[in-house]
Amino acid sequence: xxxxxxxxxxxxxxxxxxxxxxxxxxxxxxxxxxxxxxxxxxxxxxxxxxxxxxxxxxxxxxxxxxxxxxxxxxxxxxxxxxxxxxxxxxxxxxxxxxxxxxxxxxxxxxxxxxxxxxxxxxxxxxxxxxxxxxxxxxxxxxxxxxxxxxxxxxxxxxxxxxxxxxxxxxxxxxxxxxxxxxxxxxxxxxxxxxxxxxxxxxxxxxxxxxxxxxxxxxxxxxxxxxxxxxxxxxxxxx
Amino acid sequence: xxxxxxxxxxxxxxxxxxxxxxxxxxxxxxxxxxxxxxxxxxxxxxxxxxxxxxxxxxxxxxxxxxxxxxxxxxxxxxxxxxxxxxxxxxxxxxxxxxxxxxxxxxxxxxxxxxxxxxxxxxxxxxxxxxxxxxxxxxxxxxxxxxxxxxxxxxxxxxxxxxxxxxxxxxxxxxxxxxxxxxxxxxxxxxxxxxxxxxxxxxxxxxxxxxxxxxxxxxxxxxxxxxxxxxxxxxxxxx
DNA sequence: ATTTATTGTCTAACTTATAGACAATAAATA
DNA sequence: TATTTATTGTCTATAAGTTAGACAATAAAT
Numbered sequence: 001x002x003x004x005x006x007x008x009x010x011x012x013x014x015x016x017x018x019x020x021x022x023x024x025x026x027x028x029x030x031x032x033x034x035x036x037x038x039x040x041x042x043x044x045x046x047x048x049x050x051x052x053x054x055x056x057x058x059x060x061x062x063x064x065x066x067x068x069x070x071x072x073x074x075x076x077x078x079x080x081x082x083x084x085x086x087x088x089x090x091x092x093x094x095x096x097x098x099x100x101x102x103x104x105x106x107x108x109x110x111x112x113x114x115x116x117x118x119x120x121x122x123x124x125x126x127x128x129x130x131x132x133x134x135x136x137x138x139x140x141x142x143x144x145x146x147x148x149x150x151x152x153x154x155x156x157x158x159x160x161x162x163x164x165x166x167x168x169x170x171x172x173x174x175x176x177x178x179x180x181x182x183x184x185x186x187x188x189x190x191x192x193x194x195x196x197x198x199x200x201x202x203x204x205x206x207x208x209x210x211x212x213x214x215x216x217x218x219x220x221x222x223x224x225x226x227x228x229x230x231x232x233x234x235x236x237x238x
Numbered sequence: 239x240x241x242x243x244x245x246x247x248x249x250x251x252x253x254x255x256x257x258x259x260x261x262x263x264x265x266x267x268x269x270x271x272x273x274x275x276x277x278x279x280x281x282x283x284x285x286x287x288x289x290x291x292x293x294x295x296x297x298x299x300x301x302x303x304x305x306x307x308x309x310x311x312x313x314x315x316x317x318x319x320x321x322x323x324x325x326x327x328x329x330x331x332x333x334x335x336x337x338x339x340x341x342x343x344x345x346x347x348x349x350x351x352x353x354x355x356x357x358x359x360x361x362x363x364x365x366x367x368x369x370x371x372x373x374x375x376x377x378x379x380x381x382x383x384x385x386x387x388x389x390x391x392x393x394x395x396x397x398x399x400x401x402x403x404x405x406x407x408x409x410x411x412x413x414x415x416x417x418x419x420x421x422x423x424x425x426x427x428x429x430x431x432x433x434x435x436x437x438x439x440x441x442x443x444x445x446x447x448x449x450x451x452x453x454x455x456x457x458x459x460x461x462x463x464x465x466x467x468x469x470x471x472x473x474x475x476x
Numbered sequence: 477a478t479t480t481a482t483t484g485t486c487t488a489a490c491t492t493a494t495a496g497a498c499a500a501t502a503a504a505t506a
Numbered sequence: 507t508a509t510t511t512a513t514t515g516t517c518t519a520t521a522a523g524t525t526a527g528a529c530a531a532t533a534a535a536t
Contacts, residue, residue, distance in 0.1 A: 012248050013352060054318030054352060078316050078354050080292030114251060114292060116316050116352075184483080203525065205484070225534040226482035422514080441494065443515070463503040464513035 009047040014115045015058050016079070016153065017044045018160035019066065021124030021140055022177040027193040028140035029157060030065060030129060031147065035136040038096040040089075041147040043156060044132070045115070058118040065138070066120075066127035072176040073120045076163040079152055080114040089150045119160040121176035144196070165195060172213055175234035183220055183229040184208065247285040252353045253296050254317070254391065255282040256398035257304065259362030259378055260415040265431040266378035267395055268303060268367060269385065273374040276334040278327070279385040281394060282370070283353070296356045303376070304358075304365035310414040311358045314401040317390055318352040327388045357398040359414035382434070403433060410451055413472035421458055421467040422446065 019030040034040040046061035048054055055073070062071050090109060094101070129138045141147065143161060146154065168174055174190055188204045208214060215235045219228040257268040272278040284299035286292055293311070300309050328347060332339070367376045379385065381399060384392065406412055412428055426442045446452060453473045457466040 010250050010350070010352065013251060048318070048352075050350065051320050053320050054316065056320075075316060078292065078313060080286070080354070082289050082291050082294075112248070112288065114248065114286070114354075116318070200525070201483085202485075202527085207524095219533095221533075223534075224482075225480060225536095227484080227532040228534095229483060438494070439514085440496085440516075445493090457502095459502075461503080462513075463505095463511060465501040465515080466503095467514060 008049050008051075010050060012111050012113055013048055014113045015046050015048065015054065015061055016115045016117055016156050017046075017058060017061055017065075018117065018119040018157050019044055019062065019127075020119060020121050020143075020160075020164065020177060021127060022190055022193065023124045023140065025189050025193055027143045027161075027177075027190075028124065029143050029146065030127075031139065031141050031149065032131065032135040033137040033147075034150075035134050036093060036097045036100070038092060039148065040093065041149050041153075043149065043153045046132075054116060058116075058120075062118075062120050062122075064132060065130055066122055067130060068122060068127055071120050071122060072173055073118055074163070074167070075116060075118050077117045077156075077159050078114060079117060079156060081152070082112065084115075084152045085112055115156070117156050117160060119164060121164075121173055123177065123179055125179055161194075168194065172211065172234075178234075181217060181231040181233050183231060185229060187232070246287050246289075248288060250349050250351055251286055252351045253284050253286065253292065253299055254353045254355055254394050255284075255296060255299055255303070256355065256357040256395050257282055257300065257365075258357060258359050258381075258398075258402065258415060259365060260428055260431065261362045261378065263427050263431055265381045265399075265428075266362065267381050267384065268365075269377065269379050269387065270369065270373040271375040271385075272388075273372050274331060274335045274338070276330060277386065278331065279387050279391075281387065281391045284370075292354060296354075296358075300356075300358050300360075302370060303368055304360055305368060306360060306365055309358050309360060310411055311356055312401070312405070313354060313356050315355045315394075315397050316352060317355060317394060319390070320350065322353075322390045323350055353394070355394050355398060357402060359402075359411055361415065361417055363417055399432075406432065410449065410472075416472075419455060419469040419471050421469060423467060425470070 021028040021030065030044055031041050032044065034042055044061060044065045046057065046064075048057040052060075055075070058073055058075070059071065062073065063069055093109075094106075124140065129140070131138045143157065146157065148154075149157070168191075174187070174194070177190060178186065184205050185201075187208060188199055188201065191204070192198055213234055213236070214232045217231040217233055220231045221228045259266040259268065268282055269279050270282065272280055282299060282303045284295065284302075286295040290298075293313070296311055296313070297309065300311065301307055331347075332344075362378065367378070369376045381395065384395065386392075387395070406429075412425070412432070415428060416424065422443050423439075425446060426437055426439065429442070430436055451472055451474070452470045455469040455471055458469045459466045
């Protein structure tokens, strides 16, 4: 538990990361269950070292939780209501876990925190979820069907999703959620999962090809009794 | 100087406000010169009380500097590079002002700060600039011709302007920069100042009227030898 | 060879954006 | 009073972009 009372952390500021992944046609978020009595589910979070850039801190937290280093990461909002830590979470935690918590942990968690929200887009096949010190379970959950999250983490996810949707077309970042190669249908299904609405196949394909960022590779023979789709690769450079 | 070592402030977090106003066909920003030796120009800034929402703190800071209470305000980015306070500013400040600074001020300013950026849109005719404790001068400056600002305040203004431009069409917030009534030409000139590019008069008018948020009032007789323009008022509610 | 399901692409219809044109008009001028 | 000038409000033709329907191509099963 030495980490939490580390004097090198900036006090009263935290980082919460909404780590998005994509599998089984569902947009997922990496959440963890805290290693305490009671069903406390949380986003991947952490703190900022005194001499660390906040972006660097977010990368560090993400690397710790996913094992990957090349991560698309974006700061999207700061959550700073005075009451955000007090909506029952900490009291309930203490109540359900009497005597199990060191003073340092107690003192640290009992603070008011202002939290900087980041969202990350990762290839779920490459990311290997890794529990942090206080996690009991860590898993990918459908963004539409998350467990009850502590504090205002549900609001944070919603705001992250909203920001993701707004940025998706301008910044061409959806590809970070897919493996290296993918079919047009897979790309479309990803968009449909993110926006939670269907797209017209013909126009979606035209729009994506018109972006001039997709490289068409060989066909993908799936064994299905129909025309084989092409594989595409996202090429960032020219 | 008691304010700065106020134990009720959250340490190492600040708020910096880019207060936009509009006059003489120019987009302005409220900046202040610090009451020290040396030309230190700064954005309107402040700190967050322990039991204060960050939005409330931003409103408080804005009210202190402009005297107005109904302010359009939006959080747009957090600036948290570890080096942001150290790019010579503090050293230079100490060097040019030997022995004039109390220990509390010294200790407080010598900290690393993570700053939450807000931008505000105000009617420059209603806003009455008011110096804060450490300000020597406070004034509206053309956003295209700002004095040299301390720390990363120039970056903060640039990011604020970028965010303002992105939000302007979606959120219909430009009207906050104008007086109650205005002509179509004045509205267009405001847009041109914000985007730093010309708009076609006919299409601009059509676009604004198609928004269905402008109420047409009586004509404004300017005394000029030409057709009198209508005055318009922004109506927020249906 | 035929059928089936899906993919890739084309085009017509519709909507929106852009650019040019012109009438309306407030005040100055003749 | 009629004419001129500068600007405003609006219309329309054209261009550009979006949406919806259609159909050929094709991999594998029948």
